[in-house]
Amino acid sequence: MPARLPYAYKYLRAKKKFPHVWCPGCGIGIVMGSIIRAIDSLGWDLDDILMVSGIGCTSRMPVYVDFNTLHTTHGRALAFGTGAKMANPNLKVLAVMGDGDSMAIGGNHIIHASRRNMDITAIIVNNNNYGMTGGQFSPTTPQGAKTSTTPYGMIEPDFDICELTKAAGANYVARGDVYHVIELDGIVKNALSGSGFRVVEALAPCPTNFGRANRQGDAVNMMELLRDNTINIAQAKKLPEEKTEGKIVRGVFVDRDEIGYIERYRKLCDRVSAEVKK
């Protein structure tokens, strides 16, 4: 009997739900592994963590992990997470969302969570389409890519999740991918261990829908595409522009230390209660 992952029984609901629902080669499992390894290295108590999700493939993640979990309506993970954080500021709130969940129907929530600098870590798994419902295009589908609802190629330009949240005022914005998994581990760990609104975009393959529609091959081929088509931000700065053209830059884009919403709210409460006592 081979020994299973030593942390499997601690962090996963291993006896009930495995093997999980995601397709063979789906990157969401790798991102979930990164989150678990990050939490393991931070040594947090499982009862202090709240994992919130909306609807979609990625949003199945809370089913498998043994934290406090909340599976909410489509796109509203951050809205519910904000409520939970305000009610109990001691919780470490972690919102896992897909690209459709966070950018399309929950687009407004992510902008305003960034603006407020709400103390939540948002992990956005970007697989370029709506995987669960059959591979429709999402706001992050690259221009020209084929999906089941754009059979002749996507004509709309796509959202850059990192640029959007950076401009809206998030404290920490970083992009990783599931091929460079050690880098992703580090990014997720940094994202979890700070204040303010912290965003991680994790690029992941969807071999069943996006890969099949665009003839990108199986999971291994899609992982190779991630390896070849992404470049680290430190390397990208050194190279001339011709060599980095068309490549997705990964790495940490913003690491600010602004005061988060909870801290500001606490200060407000202190100030007002002091005024009332006078």
Add this chain to the structure above:
Amino acid sequence: MSEKPIKGQTKEEHCETEVKKRPAVHIFPEWCKGCGICVAFCPKQVLEMGKDQKAHVVYPEKCIECALCARRCPEFAVYVSGDSIKEGKKKNGGEK
């Protein structure tokens, strides 16, 4: 490890080879869905796909315990014994 030392081999050498032979990587077949990521990206080609469409440990003596297979396994079906899974960059084998 009950094998006797081969002739001409000192006890230390024997112990060393025995340690190397010990499989560090384990596959949990009930959870494996056969995506082939661990097999394709193992820097030392320790793993191979079997006829049952699941990954198998074929050359355990080659394993350098970089644990990239365990990190990249989406199914949590690979386990690498040893501490390298938490250490990170110390032994990363093939990540470019």
